[in-house]
Amino acid sequence: MDYQKYLRNENFPHIWCSGCGAGIALKAILRAIDDLGIEQDDVAMVSGIGCSSRTTGYVDFNTIHTTHGRPLTFATGLKMARPDMTVLVVTGDGDATAIGGNHLIHAARRNIDMTVILYNNNIYGMTGGQASPTTPLGDIGTTAPFGAVENTFDISGLVIAAGAAYVARCTAFHAKLLDDLIRKGIEKKGFSLIEVMAPCPTAYGKLNKKGSGAKMILDQKDAAVRIAKAEKMTAEELEEKIVIGVLVDRDIPEYIQSCDAAVAQAMNARNGSA
Amino acid sequence: MNPRTSMMQGNIAVAEGAIAAGCRFFAGYPITPSTEIAEHLARSLPLLGGRFMQMEDEIAAMGAVIGASLGGMKSMTATSGPGFSLKQENIGYASITETPVVIVNVMRGGPSTGIPTLPSQGDVMQARWGTHGDHPIIVLTPAGVREAFDMTVQAFNFSERFRVPVILLLDEIIGHVHEKVTLPDPEDLVVIDRKKPTVPPEEYLPFEIDETMVPAMANFGEGYRYHVTGLVHDQTGFPTMDEVKIEMMLNRLHGKLDKYADEIIQVEETGTEDAEIGIICYGSSARSARQAMRELRDEGIPVGMLRIKTMWPFPTDRIRAFADRVSHLVVPELNLGQIAHEVEHASCDRAEVVRVNRITGDPIHPEEIVQKIKECR
Numbered sequence: 054m055d056y057q058k059y060l061r062n063e064n065f066p067h068i069w070c071s072g073c074g075a076g077i078a079l080k081a082i083l084r085a086i087d088d089l090g091i092e093q094d095d096v097a098m099v100s101g102i103g104c105s106s107r108t109t110g111y112v113d114f115n116t117i118h119t120t121h122g123r124p125l126t127f128a129t130g131l132k133m134a135r136p137d138m139t140v141l142v143v144t145g146d147g148d149a150t151a152i153g154g155n156h157l158i159h160a161a162r163r164n165i166d167m168t169v170i171l172y173n174n175n176i177y178g179m180t181g182g183q184a185s186p187t188t189p190l191g192d193i194g195t196t197a198p199f200g201a202v203e204n205t206f207d208i209s210g211l212v213i214a215a216g217a218a219y220v221a222r223c224t225a226f227h228a229k230l231l232d233d234l235i236r237k238g239i240e241k242k243g244f245s246l247i248e249v250m251a252p253c254p255t256a257y258g259k260l261n262k263k264g265s266g267a268k269m270i271l272d273q274k275d276a277a278v279r280i281a282k283a284e285k286m287t288a289e290e291l292e293e294k295i296v297i298g299v300l301v302d303r304d305i306p307e308y309i310q311s312c313d314a315a316v317a318q319a320m321n322a323r324n325g326s327a
Numbered sequence: 328m329n330p331r332t333s334m335m336q337g338n339i340a341v342a343e344g345a346i347a348a349g350c351r352f353f354a355g356y357p358i359t360p361s362t363e364i365a366e367h368l369a370r371s372l373p374l375l376g377g378r379f380m381q382m383e384d385e386i387a388a389m390g391a392v393i394g395a396s397l398g399g400m401k402s403m404t405a406t407s408g409p410g411f412s413l414k415q416e417n418i419g420y421a422s423i424t425e426t427p428v429v430i431v432n433v434m435r436g437g438p439s440t441g442i443p444t445l446p447s448q449g450d451v452m453q454a455r456w457g458t459h460g461d462h463p464i465i466v467l468t469p470a471g472v473r474e475a476f477d478m479t480v481q482a483f484n485f486s487e488r489f490r491v492p493v494i495l496l497l498d499e500i501i502g503h504v505h506e507k508v509t510l511p512d513p514e515d516l517v518v519i520d521r522k523k524p525t526v527p528p529e530e531y532l533p534f535e536i537d538e539t540m541v542p543a544m545a546n547f548g549e550g551y552r553y554h555v556t557g558l559v560h561d562q563t564g565f566p567t568m569d570e571v572k573i574e575m576m577l578n579r580l581h582g583k584l585d586k587y588a589d590e591i592i593q594v595e596e597t598g599t600e601d602a603e604i605g606i607i608c609y610g611s612s613a614r615s616a617r618q619a620m621r622e623l624r625d626e627g628i629p630v631g632m633l634r635i636k637t638m639w640p641f642p643t644d645r646i647r648a649f650a651d652r653v654s655h656l657v658v659p660e661l662n663l664g665q666i667a668h669e670v671e672h673a674s675c676d677r678a679e680v681v682r683v684n685r686i687t688g689d690p691i692h693p694e695e696i697v698q699k700i701k702e703c704r
């Protein structure tokens with residue numbers, strides 16, 4: 054596959070540290086788009102603010118690098134104006150679940166057709182390692198110097214509960230699977246979210262002595278459990294594990310289609326009674 | 328009777344003005360006293376091929392209208408004080424990315440939840456400086472129902488033409504007053520759309536610096552792939568840390584409104600030629616001022632009135648010229664003197680600035696203005 058075709062080469066080198074999970078996720082997104090054969094002109098990618106959200110600057114689509122936490126709101130407006138476009142959202146755990154948490158649950162609740170690729174690195178990377186809503190209990194952040202004491206969000210679980218049509222989780226190690234999960238998410242009519250466990254060796258890794266990016270990725274490999282297997286395991290056995298694969302895939306009404314159907318019905322009723 | 332004549336509320340006139348200007352996307356969140364705008368557009372827009380969304384909050388509504396505008400739909404949101412505060416960060420985003428959007432703020436008493444159902448003009452400074460950093464913005468303030476319609480059309484025209492967010496500031500009185508209006512024939516309306524690129528995509532510079540100062544804007548999905556970011560960017564749209572490029576970009580961003588200031592800045596002058604005392608007013612306070620002026624003129628006191636229609640950029644030159652001809656400038660407003668400050672700056676001691684203020688939620692009585700003016704003599 055020709056990655057160059059999809060990249061804005063003039064903007065390289067990128068800002069990501071070596072060993073960062075962002076690049077792996079980016080390549081998987083490009084493979085998914087290429088696989089589906091979607092024209093670049095028909096793809097919009099919208100991101101928030103953070104290391105993960107810098108992705109939009111590097112890809113040759115219609116791109117919007119928005120404000121911190123708000124990419125889903127911009128993407129929603131864009132999708133309403135251009136329902137024909139494939140709308141992707143790239144965001145981080147802080148962007149999507151702290152400052153943008155309300156938008157995340159409401160976009161999922163509406164089940165508006167778009168695909169979110171959320172790089173979960175368990176930390177605020179861009180601002181230098183502050184605790185995020187997914188920093189594991191006891192782990193160190195610069196603003197949690199004695200260990201995080203807040204419970205963490207199960208992002209995928211949250212989005213499933215809010216009503217998304219499709220939710221999947223993957224790690225940066227399982228890059229091939231990731232292509233597949235993203236492709237299915239894009240194909241799905243409705244709100245899709247793919248949570249990518251993406252290591253941040255520089256901030257989270259260093260603060261928590263997790264080793265190099267490569268080491269962190271290999272640790273993810275060991276912690277990963279496929280969903281089919283996980284379903285047969287106990288909660289205890291699943292502690293510290295990362296369940297990967299398609300977590301939810303359901304056919305439920307998509308928001309814009311529902312809007313259009315309601316309006317069509319109202320128009321028919323009017324014309325009928327006229 | 329003309330079928331376009333009816334009793335209409337100010338908020339409905341805003342909604343109708345938006346439709347007439349080609350607005351086809353509205354996103355908002357309910358808040359008194361602006362809600363009628365959303366409700367009217369919820370009923371009308373979908374039947375016109377447009378789209379309406381009630382978002383989870385005002386921040387989301389502001390993001391959504393920017394997204395829809397980038398997708399090529401003329402877009403508007405409407406709110407009041409607390410919601411206006413929430414929108415500020417994304418208003419700055421629209422400003423730096425030069426995305427055309429219209430934001431309606433029907434002002435109510437503040438601060439905070441304040442006096443939800445009563446009028447105020449307390450957001451005139453927030454409309455100018457609410458978002459952080461120096462930024463271009465246009466703010467229009469209607470004083471009647473027909474003008475609310477016209478100014479909404481104009482807000483869209485300015486925003487499309489100059490690629491700038493435009494804020495329409497109503498106070499509760501203008502939002503809720505009912506007046507008999509005859510709306511213009513749609514064919515007689517001037518509706519301006521954003522300038523589209525004429526070059527092929529590979530030559531397109533989304534933030535090009537040229538003599539018009541306003542770059543052509545491609546809509547998403549039309550074959551011109553480009554990047555939109557709230558980071559300071561160069562002509563290509565990509566972030567830059569190059570001092571020269573930063574300066575060029577910011578000079579154009581601010582300079583574009585200076586270049587077209589004569590077109591943008593509008594005031595209405597009544598009786599200013601022979602006036603000895605002047606009134607500077609806007610919005611509902613202008614209605615009290617007009618009445619006061621009538622009474623004073625009947626008594627033979629030559630009073631003139633300059634009504635601010637374009638609040639920002641501020642009509643400094645027009646007010647200064649007026650200040651040259653009068654002894655006093657009386658400024659009635661439903662706040663503690665936000666615009667009086669600006670009038671003082673414009674007047675530069677040429678005329679004495681006298682304030683008439685009220686923040687308790689009731690309008691300023693013409694009598695109070697009459698009284699103040701008599702005291703000036």
Ligand SMILES: Cc1ncc(C[n+]2csc(CCOP(=O)(O)OP(=O)(O)O)c2C)c(N)n1
Pocket residue numbers: 102103104105106121144145146147148149172174176177178179180185
């Ligand atoms: C309104 C606002 N608040 C705070 C910031 C500062 N900020 C920038 S990125 C960021 C955190 C990003 O974390 P995350 O979304 O997890 O992305 P990562 O950098 O880890 O990929 C913060 C707090 C901002 N840009 N805007």
Ligand code: SF4
Pocket residue numbers: 068069070072073074075104105174178179252253254255256257
């Ligand atoms: S700080 Fe962390 S998230 Fe940011 S680029 Fe470096 S490794 Fe990646």
